[in-house]
Amino acid sequence: MVTIYDIAKRSGYSITTVSKVLNNYKNVSEKAIKAVQEAIDELGYTPNSSARTLATNKSWMIGVVFAEHLGVGIAHPFFSEVIEGFKKHVELYNYDLLFVSRHMGLQEETYKHLKHRGVDGVVVVQSFGEDLIGGENSPIPAVYIDMPLKQPGSVYSDNRHGSSLAVNYLTELGHERIAHIMGDQTNFAGEERAIGFLKAMEKKGLVVPEHYLVNGGFFSYEGGREAMIRLLALSERPTAVVVAGDIMALGAIKVIKEAGLRVPEDISIVGFDDIALAKHVDPPLTTIRQDKDLIGRQAAIILLNKINGDQDSSSRVVPVQLIKRGSCQLIRG
Template identity: 70%
Template sequence: MTTIYDIAELSGYSITTVSKVLNDYPNVSQKAKKKVMQAVDELGYTPNSSARTLVTNKSWLIGVVFSENLGVGIAHPFFSEVIESFKKHVELYNFDLLFLSRNRGLEQETFNHLKHRGVDGVVVVQAFGDNMVNIDESPFPIVFIDLPVDRPSSVHSDNRHGSKLAVDHLVDLGHKKIAHIMGEQTVFAADERIKGFKKAMESHNLAIPETYMVSGGYFSYEGGREAMIKLLANQDKPTAVVVSGDMMAIGAMKVIEEAGLKVPDDISIIGFDDIAIAKHTNPPLTTIKQDKELIGRQAAIMLLDKMNGETKQYTKVVPVQLIKRGSCRAL
C-alpha cells in the first residue's frame, strides 16, 4: 500500500509538506502542491480516513439535518438541488456528508447523535425552530438554510421580494382580482411569501377577499389542487393566482383544466421556486426563481468559514428573479 512516505520520496518534499498538501493547509506553495499532487496521481495514493482523522483531529464529516413535513424528503426538487450544490462545494475540501432526515429538526436526540459521531460542522435544512436545542452550547459550528432571519448564520431566499415581483407583474398585466395559494404558515418561507403578497397588494391599493387566501399545505401537487378547487368555488373568481410553490402551481393548473377553463386565458398563474419541470408544463409556468445552486454554495462557504474559526454570525439573503413564461396574460 502506498504511503505518504512514498509520496515524499517521489516528490522530493518532506513528510510534513506532503501532509499539509493532503490536508489542504493554506501555507504551502503552489509549486509544492503541484509536485505532491503529481506524485499522488502517479502512485495512485488514496488517503486512509482513520489516519487522516488522527493526524488532523477532524472527523471530515459534516452533518446534514433535513426536516420537512411533505414526506418526500430530499426528492423534493428544491431541496435536492440545494443539497447537491452544498455537497459539491464541501467535497472540494474532502468532507463527507452524514444525513439525518428524521422530520424532527435539530432536537436533543439528533443533536446528541451528531456529537457522538464527532462531526466537524452541521447544516440544518428546513427544520422547524420550536424544538431546537440551545445551539449556543454546540461543540460544532451550525448553519441554517431556509430558517427565520433571527437564526444566527443562515441562508435563505428573498421570499418577500419574490411575492412582490409576482404581484407587480400581474398588476402590470392589468390584473386586480389576485388570489394567493399559501404554503403551510408554520414554514418560514411560506410565511414570508404571505407577508410579501399582502404588502404588495396593499401597495397597489388592491383588496384581498378572505376567500382569496387559501392554504395549499406543505407545497405539494395535491395541496395545490385542493386550494384551487376552493378558489374556483368563489362566485367572483380571481383572474390571477400567486402560488407559493411550483408543485402547488402545477396542481392548480390541472384543476383549472379539469374545470373546462384555460391557463392563462381564464386564469393566470405564477409559481415560486423554478423547479426543472416548470418550463415543461402546458403552458410553461411563469415563476419566481430561487437560486438553489447559490443557496447551497453560500451555506457551504459560511459553514467552512465557521469551521476554520470565523466567529461572525450573519444572514445571507439570496436574490430571486421573475421568470416569464406562458402561464400569465394581459387583460
Template identity: 55%
Template sequence: MVTIYDIAKKTGFSVTTVSKVLNNYSDVSEKTKKAIQAAVEEMDYLPNSHARTLTTKKSWTIGVVFVESLGIGVKHPFFNAVIESFRQYVEVEGYDLLFVSRNISNQRKSYLEHFRYRGVDGVVIVCSTYEDEQVKELMNDSIPTVVIDMSSDQSSVVYSDNYEGSKLAVQHLYDLGHRRIAHIAGHESTFAGEQRKKGFLQAVKALNLGLPNEYVVNGDYFSIEGGQKAMRSLLELEERPTAVYAAGDNLALGAINEIHEHNLRVPDDLSVVGFDDIELAKYTYPALTTIRQRTDQIGEESAKLLLKQIDCKDKYIGCIQVPVELIVRKSSGPVA
C-alpha cells in the same frame, strides 16, 4: 499502496510539507501545492482517514438533517438541488456527508446526540419550519451549524429573498393588466410561507389593489394536493380572480390541474405564477411562470458559512439572503 512518504520522495519535498498540502494549510506556496497535487493525482494516492483525523483533529464528516412536512425527504426538488450543490462544494474540500437516522444501536437518539456520537465537524440543516424541537436544540448548541431556508439569530442561515420574490410575481401580473390577484399561501409555520405571504400583501397594498379576504387561501405544506384544494375554493367564488400567485411550484401545478378540471384555460381564463422554478416547471403544460430560487448559490454559500466555522473552531452567526428572479413562461398572460 501509495503512502505520504512515496509522495515526498517523488516530489523532493519533506513529509511535513506534503502533509500540509494534503490538509489545506495556507503557509505553502502555490507552486509547491501544484507540484504535490500533481504527484497525488499521478500516483492515485488516497489518504488514510484515521491518520488524517489524528493529524487534523477533524472527522472530515458533515451531518445532514432534512426536515420537511410532505414526508418525501431528499426527493423534494428544492431540497435535493440545494444539498447537491452543498455536497459538491464540501466534497472538493475533503468532507463526506452523513445523513442521520435517530436510531443508534437500536436506541432512539436526538439529532444532537447522534452527531456527537459520530463526531461530525459540523451540521447542515435543511428546514423551513420553526416547530421541530430537535432542530432548535442543534441550532442552540455550540456545534457549527448552518440552516437553509429558515431565519434564526442562533445559527448561520441561508435563504432566498422570499419577500422580494412575491413582489416580483405580483408586479408581473399587475403589468399584464390583472387587478384581481389571489394568493395560495404556504403553511404559516414555515419561514418561506410566512415571508412570501408578507411580500404578496405588501405588493398588493403598494399597488392599491382591492383584496377580498377570500383571495388569500391556505395551501398547506406546498403540496400539489394543497394547490388543488385551494384553487377549488377560489373557483367557487362569485367573483373569481383573474390571476393566482402560488407560494410554491407544486402549489401552482395543483392549481393549474384544478383549473383544467373546471374546463378553464391557463392563461386565457386565469394566469398562474409559482415560486421555486423546480425542474418540472418548464415541462408542464403550459410551462410555468415562476420565481427562480438559485439553488446552486444557496448550497455553495451554505457550505462556505459552515466550513468557515469548522476551520475557525467557533460557532458563527451569519445570514445570507440570496436574490431571486422572475422566469416568464406560458402560464401567465394578459388579462382577458
C-alpha cells in the same frame, strides 16, 4: 502503498507542508499546493480515511438533517437540488455526507446521534421549531437552509422580492384581482412570500380581499388543489394567482382544468421555485426561480468556515429571478 512521505520526497516539500495541503490549510503558498498536487497525481495517492481521521482529529463527515413538515426530505425537488449543490462543494474538501433519518427531525435524539457519530458539522434543511443542533453552546458547527437563526448562520432566498416580482409582472399584464395561495404561515418561506405579496399589492394600490388569501399548507400538490377549489368557488374569482410553491401551482392548474377553465386564458398562474418539471407541464409554468445550486454552495462555504474556526454567523440572502413561460396572459379589454 503511497504515503505522505513519498509525496514529500517527490514534491520537494516537507511532510508538514504536504499535510497542510491535504487538509486544506489556508497558510500554504500556491506554488507549494501546485507541487504537492502534481506529486499526488503522479503517484496516484489516495488518503486513508482512518489515518486521516487520527491525524487531523476530524471525522471528515457532515450530517444532513431534514426537518420539514412534508416528511419527504431529499425526494422534494427543491431540497434535492440544494443538497446536490452543497454536496459538490464539500466534496472538493474531501467531506462525506451522513443523512439522518427524516423521522428524527430536530429532536434531542438527533443531536445525540450526530454527536455519537462524531460529525464535524451539520446542515439542517427547511428547519422549524427549537434549535437543538447548532445553538450557541453546541460543539457541533451548523448551518441552516431556509430558516434564519441568529446563532448558527443560515442561507435562504429573497422570498419577499420574489413575490414582488410576481405581482409586478401580473399587474403589467393588466391583472388587478390577484389571489395568493400561501405556504403555511408557521413556515419561514411561506410567511415571507405572503408578506412580499401583500406589500407589493399595497404598493400597486390594489386591495386584497381576505378570501383571496388561501393557506395551501406545506407546499404540497394536494394543498394547491384544495386552495384552488376554494378560490374557484368565490362569486368573483381572481384573474391571476401567485402560488407560493411550484408543486402547489401544479395542483392548482389541475383543478382549473378539471373545472373546464383554461390557464392562462381564464386564470394566470405564477409559481415559486422553478423546479425541473416547471418547464415541461402544460402550459409551461411562469415562476420565481430560486438559485438552488448557489443556496447549497453558500451553505457549504459557511459550514466549512465554521468547522475551521470562523464563527461568522451572518445570513446569506440569495437573489431570485422571474422566469416567464406560458402560464400568464395579458388581460383582454
